[in-house]
Amino acid sequence: MTTGETDCYESTAEEAACSECGAALVDSQSCEVLFHTCLALEFGEPAYGAVHNLTVPAYYLQHPSLLSRRGWEEVRATLSAFLVDGVSVGEMRRRATETLDSGQRDFSFRTGEPMNLVDTIWSRTIGDIRLDDAENYRADIRHWAQAVLDDLSQYLPRKQEENLSE
Numbered sequence: 001m002t003t004g005e006t007d008c009y010e011s012t013a014e015e016a017a018c019s020e021c022g023a024a025l026v027d028s029q030s031c032e033v034l035f036h037t038c039l040a041l042e043f044g045e046p047a048y049g050a051v052h053n054l055t056v057p058a059y060y061l062q063h064p065s066l067l068s069r070r071g072w073e074e075v076r077a078t079l080s081a082f083l084v085d086g087v088s089v090g091e092m093r094r095r096a097t098e099t100l101d102s103g104q105r106d107f108s109f110r111t112g113e114p115m116n117l118v119d120t121i122w123s124r125t126i127g128d129i130r131l132d133d134a135e136n137y138r139a140d141i142r143h144w145a146q147a148v149l150d151d152l153s154q155y156l157p158r159k160q161e162e163n164l165s166e
């Protein structure tokens with residue numbers, strides 16, 4: 001395995017579940033491998049690539065060990081901007097560039113305080129995505145990304161509410 005061994009997969013005889021998102025993993029497939037398969041499709045064909053802006057945040061939000069706490073919160077805000085506020089990809093890119101150019105980003109997406117997400121039960125995972133057909137793929141990615149946001153709204157208070165309760 002060239003993508004690096006991780007210890008986040010609890011294996012039984014033939015089927016394993018990802019310890020972060022709970023996806024059922026058959027034949028020692030990992031979420032990481034699935035994710036890279038998705039990315040390859042998205043970069044290879046525009047019909048798949050149309051949902052790239054949702055695939056990446058949905059995957060990272062369900063695998064918080066890949067991110068710092070601040071990074072994770074930022075990714076959640078990004079997915080929410082796409083799905084709840086209807087912000088376009090171009091607009092998000094413009095905002096991100098603006099923040100970077102002005103030196104306003106004072107945190108790292110990957111290093112820093114870790115993100116601990118406990119007792120989150122995910123209703124959909126990357127394991128539910130149908131890869132065979134672009135139309136199915138886009139529909140599944142959209143359902144998955146929306147489910148991730150919905151699941152999080154149940155299990156984690158929004159930032160404002162956290163501040164209020166402190």
Ligand SMILES: [Zn+2]
Nearest residue numbers: 018021023031
């Ligand atoms: Zn996973």
